[in-house]
Amino acid sequence: MKKKVLLRGLFGITLGITISYLITIITSLIYGQGYYSPCVPQFIDYVGSEIGAVILQTVFSGLLGSVFAMASIVWEIEHWSIVKQTGIYFVCTSLVMFPIAYITGWMEHTVMGCLIYFGIFVVIFVVMWLIQYFIWKQKIERINKNIHKS
Template identity: 25%
Template sequence: MGFSAVFTFVALTIMMLQDVQVSVSIIWMNMLGSMVMGIYFGVSSMIFDVDHWSPLKQTTIHFLLSISVWLPLAMLIGWLPFNVIPIIVGIGSFIVVYVIFWSGSYFYFKRLEHEMNQSVKR
């Protein structure tokens, strides 16, 4: 939920600097959506703790659950309009962001693994 607070603060700061007026209900709905996604990603990370699943199975299940939570939420809140093109662009953007985060985590843990192996060899 920490990221939702940061994103909300940044969005509100930009809106304040540009003198954009928005109703409290719209801000409330967007904050709720951000918090739901923050809670989801916090809880869903436990999928990667299931030791008897392969990394591919863990990632596939996590991805499918993530997009299954995000897509309806994004359409309900209004982050994505109910039109074909925005939904396709939204799903594509979600996949790109997911791959970026997954790659970052993958390379971080590979580097950590290498450093731990090097310290064991010493």
């Protein structure tokens, strides 16, 4: 299991960086007025240089991807309830996501900004969880139908 977690973590690094890069492209298309904006301006100011901010954001994005990927191992622990799996996955991912989002300026540094970011995170988490739940439910129903036909 440790090997599987480490391999997922390595894969997650590249996935996290890729997703982060795509997000910067999308946000630049929407808000950049024709310019590419790799980081939040406040983060660049905080770090002291654009290249430093980009490097640090890339490291953080790789860390996020790694944690999300490694934490996914909880879905394979069959003796845990779905509630326990979901809770542990949520806690693991949010404990890494929120400090990084705060440091990088992905959220406003106000109580309301943190609450809004948390709310968005929860909504995305619930939507993704529901999509996965219904996909697996359909797969299981198909398997059960095939078993009963045999």
